[in-house]
Amino acid sequence: SASVSDLSLLVSPFVALLLDIMIVASLQKLAKRKGPYDINPGLLDYLTMDTYAFPAGHASRVAMLSKFFLNHLVLAIPLRILLVLWALCVGxxxxxxxxxxxxxxxxxxxxxxxxxRLVELIWMSSNTCQMLISIW
Incomplete structure (x- = not known):
């Protein structure tokens, strides 16, 4: 079973990912910028809200997660380098x-x-995370 302190390391990134999806989807709807190639979106693109290009959702999520992992996990230097390379490769x-x-x-x-940075400012305490999980 996870300790109380581990809950904030699980719940906060999950909430951050939900926040990211909402912010990126809203910005994409506002900007309505198409990608470099005029590709007709398929059904899967509509289901995943991947019809507009600005800003790149994959890039925002991978940047946020890699920064989160770099700040909150104790990783050896080679793993830290791999994490940054992973983010760059995805983007x-x-x-x-x-x-x-x-x-x-x-x-x-x-x-x-x-x-x-926003999620770090509103970081949820372990008690708040426990409450959210119990409601779920």
Whole structure:
């Protein structure tokens, strides 16, 4: 069973991911910027809200999660380097497959970092996390 302190390490990133999905989806609906290639979105794209390119949602989520892991987990230097490389690979793979412009990915990285900072400001205590889990 998880300790009380472990709960905040599980619940806070989950809440941050939900926040990220809402913020990115809202920004994409406002900006309505298409990707570099005029690809007709398929059914899966509509279901996953992946019809607009700015900001890149994958990039914002991977930036936020990698920053979270770097701050809250004790990792050896090689793992820290791999984590940063993972974030960069995820972000720039979106450019390589033609789903995003480079500026979409860079802005996604920035939004992810800003969301990390926001979640750090409103970090949930272990008691709050226990309450949320018990309600769930």
């Amino acid at each position: 720039f793979s979106r450019v390589m497959i033609g789903r995003h412009h480079i500026t979409d990915v860079l802005s996604g990285f920035v939004f992810g970092y800003l969301q990390f």
